[in-house]
Structure formats: structure tokens, C-alpha cells
Amino acid sequence: MPELPEVEVTRLSFASRIAGARIASAQMGKPLRWPLGVPVQQLAGRVVRAVRRRGKYLLLDLDDGLLLIHLGMSGSLSFTSSPQALGKHDHFELITHQGILRLHDPRRFGAVVFAPSEDSAVAQKLLGKLGVEPLTDAFEARSFHAGLKQRHSPIKQVLLAGEVVVGVGNIYACEVLFLAGIRPTLRADRLSFPRALKLHAAIQKVLARAVAQGGSTLKDFSNASGEAGHFQLEAHVYGRAGLACHGCGTPIKMIRQGQRSTFFCRTCQR
DNA sequence: CACGGATCCTGATGGC
DNA sequence: TGCCATCAGGATCCGT
Numbered sequence: 001m002p003e004l005p006e007v008e009v010t011r012l013s014f015a016s017r018i019a020g021a022r023i024a025s026a027q028m029g030k031p032l033r034w035p036l037g038v039p040v041q042q043l044a045g046r047v048v049r050a051v052r053r054r055g056k057y058l059l060l061d062l063d064d065g066l067l068l069i070h071l072g073m074s075g076s077l078s079f080t081s082s083p084q085a086l087g088k089h090d091h092f093e094l095i096t097h098q099g100i101l102r103l104h105d106p107r108r109f110g111a112v113v114f115a116p117s118e119d120s121a122v123a124q125k126l127l128g129k130l131g132v133e134p135l136t137d138a139f140e141a142r143s144f145h146a147g148l149k150q151r152h153s154p155i156k157q158v159l160l161a162g163e164v165v166v167g168v169g170n171i172y173a174c175e176v177l178f179l180a181g182i183r184p185t186l187r188a189d190r191l192s193f194p195r196a197l198k199l200h201a202a203i204q205k206v207l208a209r210a211v212a213q214g215g216s217t218l219k220d221f222s223n224a225s226g227e228a229g230h231f232q233l234e235a236h237v238y239g240r241a242g243l244a245c246h247g248c249g250t251p252i253k254m255i256r257q258g259q260r261s262t263f264f265c266r267t268c269q270r
Numbered sequence: 271c272a273c274g275g276a277t278c279c280t281g282a283t284g285g286c
Numbered sequence: 287t288g289c290c291a292t293c294a295g296g297a298t299c300c301g302t
Contacts, residue, residue: 003295033278033298056296073296074280089280107279109296153273162297169295221295258274261293 002071004134004167005210006221007056010071013223014079014101015051018060021096022047029091030108033072036092037114037122043067048096055130055166065116068126072109078102079224101224131164134203135211139165145196148188155191155199156184157258164188168203172210174238174263176202183269184262185255237263 002010026040049061058077060067069092071077079099086093092103092112103110115123131147132138147164148155158164159173168176177184179202182195191199214228215221222228236246241254245265255262 006295030279033296070296072279073294105279106281107294107296109278151272157274160296171295259276260296 002056002075002221003169003172004056005172005207006215007058007071007167008053008135008211009215009221009223010077011051011053011058013225013227014077014099017079017099018048018096018101019050020047021098023062024095024097026092026094027086028112029086029089029093032091032103032105032108033070033111034113036112043094043114048094054127054133055162056169057127059118065114066118066123068111068113068115068123069103070111070126071103072105072107072111074107075103075105075110076222077224078104078226129163131162131166134165134167134207139200139204141197141200142193144200145191145193148191148196151188153188154185154257155182155188156262158188160258160260165203167207170260171235171238172203172206175236176206178237178264178269179206181269183266184257184264186270237265239263 023043023046026043028036028040046065047063049063052059052061056070058069060069069077079101081099083095083100087104089106090102090104091108094101103112113122113126117123118127132143144165148158151158151164156173156177159168159176160170162168174184176199180195180199182191182199215223237252240252240263242251244250245252245268247265247268250265250267252263253266
């Protein structure tokens with residue numbers, strides 16, 4: 001479900017409401033990607049100070065330590081006031097006096113991990129190699145190009161790997177490469193600076209718009225308050241194999257790159 | 271060490 | 287209707 005815009009929209013939908021909340025209790029359903037790191041009982045009594053985001057991770061700052069939450073492929077968070085029994089796919093819950101935070105994740109590729117601090121080995125193992133945040137001033141065209149120059153893999157896979165820039169998932173990677181007119185199979189280090197500049201602009205524009213409009217409606221996304229996204233920009237290539245390119249009419253191609261589907265127009269993208 | 275492939279898990283969908 | 291194969295928004299781990 002979530003690429004960076006959806007994670008950010010989720011964060012915005014509950015961050016201010018959970019800030020200052022004291023944890024009454026916590027519980028786990030089925031195991032997620034990694035163990036929590038501490039027994040759930042040890043979370044009781046701690047206070048949630050703030051919710052930040054790094055890449056596709058949400059960081060819940062506690063008065064002592066932090067929780068790292070990742071939504072994986074199928075995860076979503078809800079923050080509600082009404083208690084109810086954990087559903088089949090609800091695998092983590094924080095009960096606070098300001099509301100109940102619940103992680104719903106059918107495929108369980110998501111994660112909830114406790115770390116004593118952001119600098120701790122536990123946290124750095126997950127966050128340490130992440131690339132620059134695309135919606136900050138740190139995402140700058142020249143260093144982006146320099147980062148690409150060091151990679152010999154196809155540009156699509158370099159974007160997905162998240163070590164140059166974070167947050168661009170499979171859908172937005174396809175869309176952004178279409179908007180920049182770049183073929184997904186092109187080696188990252190072969191991009192000229194002008195073309196990297198176009199890609200840089202496309203990433204900023206598409207991700208920022210998606211956040212502003214409440215997340216993508218390409219799939220069934222809703223935020224932690226249960227509100228659906230209104231991202232109007234329809235996909236140009238993603239999920240459109242065989243259909244006419246919006247630019248030139250050529251049928252959109254679908255190929256496989258690293259076990260993921262890639263969609264592109266072989267006329268518009270070079 | 272940079273790269274590519276296999277892998278975790280469940281559900282939806284389409285062909286026969 | 288059932289059975290099987292394929293595909294799904296992610297990212298780590300492991301072998302080369």
C-alpha cells in the first residue's frame with residue numbers, strides 16, 4: 001500500500017492527536033518482519049512525544065526510546081478512540097488515553113521495532129543506509145546526479161533501492177521515469193546531468209503533489225483517520241500494459257526488473 | 271563491495 | 287465450484 005506519500009499522509013493524520021499520549025498497554029498479534037525488541041509490557045507508561053518519518057519508516061519518539069514502524073506492502077495504521085477486538089490481520093496495538101493506534105497488515109512484511117535511541121545499532125541497521133529525503137532542501141540536483149553516477153544498475157532499480165533517494169516505490173518510480181522521458185532499463189551512471197535534472201524535478205513534483213492531495217487513489221489507500229486519498233494524477237504507465245501511451249499512442253510495455261513489474265513507453269522513454 | 275536473485279506472507283484474480 | 291498459477295504498493299539477506 002504505501003510509498004512515501006502514503007506514509008507521510010498517514011503520519012500527518014495522527015501525529016498531532018497522539019502527541020503527549022501516555023501508553024496504557026500494548027499488544028502484538030502474529031509476528032511481523034522482526035521482533036519488537038522489548039516485551040510489550042515495557043512500553044506501558046511511556047509517553048509518545050512526536051511522530052516523525054524517515055523514508056518509509058514512521059518514528060514514534062517516546063520519552064524513553066522510540067518505535068520504528070514500517071508498513072511493508074500491505075500495512076496501514078488507524079488511530080481511533082473506540083476499543084475493539086484485534087482483527088485477524090491486526091498485529092500491533094498501542095492503547096493510550098488519547099486513542100488507540102493499530103497496525104493492520106495482512107501480508108506481515110511490515111515491522112514494529114523498539115530502539116533505545118535513533119543512534120543505536122538497532123535503529124541504524126534500519127535507517128543507516130537510507131538516501132536523502134526527496135521533499136527536503138537536502139535533495140539537490142547536483143548531488144543526486146553524483147549519486148546516480150556511482151551506480152551501475154538500471155535507474156529504476158536504483159530509485160527503488162532507496163540508497164540515493166528514499167521513498168520512491170514501484171508505482172511512482174514508473175511514473176517519474178515516464179515524466180522524465182527516461183527508459184527504466186538505462187544504467188543510472190549513464191544519465192547526463194540535464195536528464196538527471198529532469199528526473200529530480202519529476203520526483204519532487206509527483207511526490208509533493210501526492211502528499212498534498214492526501215495520498216494515491218491508484219490503490220485503496222486511506223489515512224489513519226480512515227479518509228481516502230484524492231490524488232488526481234492518473235497513472236500514465238503503471239498498470240497500463242498494452243494500453244495506448246498518453247503521449248504518443250504506442251502500447252505501454254511491461255517488463256520485469258528485480259522481481260518487480262516495470263511499465264514504460266518505448267517511444268517516449270529513451 | 272556492488273549486484274541480482276530468492277525470500278518472507280496472505281489475498282485477489284484469472285484460466286481451465 | 288475448485289484448483290492452480292500469477293501477481294501485489296517493500297526491503298533484507300545471501301551467494302557470486
